[in-house]
Amino acid sequence: MTTDAPSQNRPVVLITGASRGIGRAIAHELAADHHLILGGRDRDALESLVSELPSAEPFVADLSDPASLADAVGALELPHGLDGVVHSAGILVSGTVEELTAEDWTRSFALNVTAVAELTRGLLPALRTARGTVVTINSGSGYTSGAAGGAYSASKFALRALTDALRAEEKEHGVRVSSVHPGRTATDMQRELRSFEGGEYQEEDYMRPQTVAATVGLALRLPADAAIDSLSVRPR
Template structure:
C-alpha cells in the first residue's frame, strides 16, 4: 500500500497558505506551518489529515525541534512572508533585516534542514514569490529586494538539486485578495475591493499544477496576473 504523500506548507493558517492547504487536503497529509499553534490546530481539525508544524522560522532551535519530527516529506511549500513598503530614504536597518530574515533567510534555512527528506522522497520545493520578484517601483525596494533574492535562490536550488531528483518551482502571483492586500491598500490610501484581485484559491490551483507535474517535468516558473476584467 502506497503511503499518502506529505506536504509542509508555511504560512498555512490564513491567506494563500490556507488556500493551498485546502487544495492539497484530499491528496496529502499536511504539516501546517506557522507560529500560532492554536490557530494551526484549528485548521488541522477541519482537514482530513493534517497536523501543526508550529515554529518561529527565524529561530534556529525551534526549526530544528520541529524538523526533527518530520520522517518523510514529499513537498515543501514556502508561503509565509511579510510585506514592508516605503521609500528607501525612510526604511530603517531593522525593517530591511526583518524582511530578508522572513522572506529569504528563513526559507533558505528551512529548505536546508529538510533537503535530506526531500531528496529521499524525490520531492519538490515550491516557493510563493510575487510579481515583485520580477520588477520593482517606488516604495517597493525592500519587498521587491526580498523577492528578487528569493527568485535567485530558487533558480540556484533548482540547478543544484536536479542531480538528487528534487524539483523546484517558483509561483509568482500578482495582487491577491488577502489580509495583506487589504493592509497594502490602506497604506496606499486606496479603496480595497477583493473582487478586483486574484483569489487565493487560484494561486492554490497553480500550486496544484506544480505538485501534480509528473517526474519527467517541472513547472519551473509560473506567473499569475489579475486579468483587469471588471466583474461588476
C-alpha cells in the same frame, strides 16, 4: 477525520504560513489527496485548521528563529521522506529607501529569504529521499519593483535567485524547485498594501487565494517526468 500520521499512500507536504491567506487556501487545495504538515506560529489556529482536514498535523515554529526552526524540523517523523514543501509564509515591509531602517531591511530578508533557505536546508535529506518538490510563493514584485516597495521587492528578487540556485544544485538529486509569482491577491497582505498606498481595497479586483493554490497544486501534482521552474499568474 484528522490523523497525526500520514494516511496510507498520501504524499506528504509541509506548508508554511498555513493558517491564513494563500497558505490556508493551499492546505484546502491539497487536502483531498495529501497528508499535510501545517506550519505557523499560532498553535490554536493550526489545530483549528487541522480539525477541518482529513489528514494533517501542526508544525509550530518561528521561522525567523533558527534554533526554534531546527528543533521543529528535528521533531518531524518522515520515514518515507517529504514529497513537497510550500514556502507560503512572508512579510510585507513597505516604505521608501529614505524611510526604511536597517532593521526593516533585515526583517524583510529574514523571513522572505533566510527562513526559506534555512527550512529548505533542514528538509533536504527528506526531500531527496522522496524526490520531492520545493515551491516558493514569490510575487510579481520578484520581477519588477515600484516606489516604496524596495525592501519587499529586493527580498523577492533574492528569493528568485535562491530558487534558481537551489534548482541547479538539486537537479542531480531529483528535487524539483518551482517559483510561483502571483499578482495581486485578495488577502490581508493586499489589504495592508492598499492601506499603505492610500487606495481602496476592492476584493473583486484581485485573484482569489484559491486561484494561487490551484497553481501550486499543479506544480506538486505534475507527473514526475516534468517540472515547472517558474510560473507567473495574474488577475485576468
